[in-house]
Amino acid sequence: MARKLMRGNDALAEAAILAGCKAFFGYPITPQNEIPAYMADQLPLRGGVYLQAESEVSAINMVYGAAGAGARVMTSSSSPGISLKQEGISYIAAAELPCVIVNVMRCGPGLGGIHPSQGDYFQAVKGGGHGDYKLIVLAPGSVQEMADLTILAFDLADKWRNPVMILADGILGQMMEPVVFEEDLKINQVEKPWATTGAIGRKPNIINTLDIVPESLEQKNIALLTKYDEIRKQEVRWQEIHTEDADLILVAYGTSARVARSAMEEARKKGLKVGLFRPISLYPFPEGEISRLASSKTEFLTIEMSSGQMVEDVRLAVNGKCPVHFTNRLGGMVPTVEDILEKIEEIYEGSDH
Amino acid sequence: MDIVFQRPESMTGEQMHYCPGCTHGIIHRLVGEAIDDLDIREQTIGIASVGCSVFAYDYFNCDMQQASHGRAPAVATGIKRVLPDKMVFAYQGDGDLASIGMAEIVHAAARSENITVIFVNNAIYGMTSGQMAPTTLIGQKTTTTPRGRTVSEAGYPIKMCELLATLDGVTYLERVSSHDAKHILQAKRAIKKAFEIQQGGKGFAMVEVLSTCSVNWGMTPIESMDWLADNMIPYYPLGVFKDVSVEEGV
Numbered sequence: 144m145a146r147k148l149m150r151g152n153d154a155l156a157e158a159a160i161l162a163g164c165k166a167f168f169g170y171p172i173t174p175q176n177e178i179p180a181y182m183a184d185q186l187p188l189r190g191g192v193y194l195q196a197e198s199e200v201s202a203i204n205m206v207y208g209a210a211g212a213g214a215r216v217m218t219s220s221s222s223p224g225i226s227l228k229q230e231g232i233s234y235i236a237a238a239e240l241p242c243v244i245v246n247v248m249r250c251g252p253g254l255g256g257i258h259p260s261q262g263d264y265f266q267a268v269k270g271g272g273h274g275d276y277k278l279i280v281l282a283p284g285s286v287q288e289m290a291d292l293t294i295l296a297f298d299l300a301d302k303w304r305n306p307v308m309i310l311a312d313g314i315l316g317q318m319m320e321p322v323v324f325e326e327d328l329k330i331n332q333v334e335k336p337w338a339t340t341g342a343i344g345r346k347p348n349i350i351n352t353l354d355i356v357p358e359s360l361e362q363k364n365i366a367l368l369t370k371y372d373e374i375r376k377q378e379v380r381w382q383e384i385h386t387e388d389a390d391l392i393l394v395a396y397g398t399s400a401r402v403a404r405s406a407m408e409e410a411r412k413k414g415l416k417v418g419l420f421r422p423i424s425l426y427p428f429p430e431g432e433i434s435r436l437a438s439s440k441t442e443f444l445t446i447e448m449s450s451g452q453m454v455e456d457v458r459l460a461v462n463g464k465c466p467v468h469f470t471n472r473l474g475g476m477v478p479t480v481e482d483i484l485e486k487i488e489e490i491y492e493g494s495d496h
Numbered sequence: 497m498d499i500v501f502q503r504p505e506s507m508t509g510e511q512m513h514y515c516p517g518c519t520h521g522i523i524h525r526l527v528g529e530a531i532d533d534l535d536i537r538e539q540t541i542g543i544a545s546v547g548c549s550v551f552a553y554d555y556f557n558c559d560m561q562q563a564s565h566g567r568a569p570a571v572a573t574g575i576k577r578v579l580p581d582k583m584v585f586a587y588q589g590d591g592d593l594a595s596i597g598m599a600e601i602v603h604a605a606a607r608s609e610n611i612t613v614i615f616v617n618n619a620i621y622g623m624t625s626g627q628m629a630p631t632t633l634i635g636q637k638t639t640t641t642p643r644g645r646t647v648s649e650a651g652y653p654i655k656m657c658e659l660l661a662t663l664d665g666v667t668y669l670e671r672v673s674s675h676d677a678k679h680i681l682q683a684k685r686a687i688k689k690a691f692e693i694q695q696g697g698k699g700f701a702m703v704e705v706l707s708t709c710s711v712n713w714g715m716t717p718i719e720s721m722d723w724l725a726d727n728m729i730p731y732y733p734l735g736v737f738k739d740v741s742v743e744e745g746v
């Protein structure tokens with residue numbers, strides 16, 4: 144298997160094509176522009192369709208149509224564009240259409256800036272659009288994972304008939320690392336008997352999200368919640384490093400987790416028993432795993448490039464069993480190893496309150 | 497005995513929810529007849545939009561998707577691009593198509609998407625109970641233009657056929673009416689042609705059908721038909737606004 148040096152966004156796009164993505168609809172926005180460019184270059188040559196939509200609103204509704212017609216389909220954007228897609232994402236979740244939505248996060252609010260951020264965590268994992276629904280949210284931490292989690296995303300989308308979001312950021316999208324693609328990747332093509340492909344010799348299929356009878360809509364809501372419960376049982380993914388003996392566990396995902404890992408290694412050199420817990424699935428959140436690690440002998444430090452979003456889920460999981468500290472950078476700034484080490488030392492000195 | 501009239505196979509027979517005097521039901525039937533005539537029911541995927549016709553997915557006996565408000569042309573694009581050999585039509589109201597969905601219809605037309613759009617213009621927002629639409633006539637009273645639409649407050653109604661006719665991507669545009677039998681027959685011919693154009697792979701076709709909303713117009717069904725003829729047709733003239741289906745060859 145050949146190792147190739149690739150940019151994160153390119154690796155993600157290549158992985159989508161290998162995973163059988165047959166249609167891509169997008170709209171330009173930095174820092175994800177390499178994804179549509181790669182798709183425009185490659186998809187038409189490899190049996191798929193690329194289309195630049197007139198807006199993110201339109202792109203996500205094209206995804207709705209194509210997913211409803213049974214195709215493996217993807218869209219990508221960055222924060223402001225993902226905000227525009229929210230109504231469509233709610234419809235897709237309600238209609239239970241499989242698709243992959245990529246958010247290469249940039250800093251906000253508003254037009255914000257084009258530098259990396261993790262400020263869309265709440266939007267991604269708590270709903271984002273209207274109504275009660277959940278996305279499956281995967282957070283890559285390397286270029287290899289930009290590829291691997293994208294392939295997984297297509298499988299999970301089909302398996303659960305649910306939209307899956309890849310929540311990356313500007314650094315993961317732009318940086319280059321070696322990546323390996325499995326040769327002869329097996330695509331888990333599932334039957335989609337519900338898709339609107341023309342009612343040949345069968346009753347018409349209807350892709351719909353409207354139900355004006357409360358008794359009946361409530362049953363649909365319950366069915367969705369039951370599905371999400373099952374997803375929470377089966378699809379939790381995370382990585383732990385040195386948590387066995389740790390008395391301080393760093394919790395971070397994506398780019399923050401890369402810096403946190405270096406900080407952990409530095410701390411270990413100083414003899415501090417620091418570990419790292421990296422959620423890979425942000426929904427479902429690895430709450431049981433964090434809860435298991437929480438005891439009177441541990442403390443947690445959550446590191447984010449946001450004002451403090453995932454830390455709320457860490458606190459819910461810890462449920463008061465031990466202190467949960469927090470450190471962050473904002474506005475497109477990335478925490479440095481020194482920033483995190485300083486915080487770690489404060490915690491050991493007992494001065495972080 | 498010969499059967500001279502029956503429900504098109506492309507209609508389900510589900511009882512429609514439309515108000516008395518509304519012509520959505522007639523227009524549905526014309527679409528169903530066109531699909532039957534061309535024998536494409538099993539090849540067709542329809543898109544219901546947000547508006548009074550949202551339940552169209554219960555009335556058409558073919559595969560259907562229900563789109564979010566204004567986005568039917570984008571949903572149609574998504575379907576058609578992955579299933580280019582299928583027939584795809586969108587059925588939209590005037591609020592849906594000419595207001596919130598203006599970008600989607602203009603760009604689908606500009607791209608020459610090979611789809612058929614049935615655009616039902618009743619000069620009002622029906623489903624949300626009678627607000628001003630982008631097509632509401634000057635002077636027309638609605639719940640949000642209680643003293644009649646004025647140019648100074650709300651500008652001018654939008655003529656979609658005229659607007660889209662400026663786009664090179666458009667193959668066929670015709671405005672028809674649904675207020676009497678003669679016009680309904682013409683509407684049927686136009687709708688069928690709009691499907692034939694798609695069948696021939698010739699690009700974007702839209703038929704605008706003037707229609708009524710007796711309840712929200714505050715009129716009897718008969719008064720509404722007359723109001724359409726007397727007020728809508730002078731502002732929204734009937735006819736073919738663009739047809740390059742022949743020039744392009746069969």
Ligand SMILES: Cc1ncc(C[n+]2csc(CCOP(=O)(O)OP(=O)(O)O)c2C)c(N)n1
Nearest residue numbers: 546547548565589590591592620621622623
């Ligand atoms: C995003 C969004 N905005 C507003 C609405 C509310 N809404 C439902 S139907 C409708 C108007 C539809 O009017 P029109 O397209 O003219 O169709 P008609 O009902 O007259 O047939 C509106 C504004 C909605 N469902 N979604």
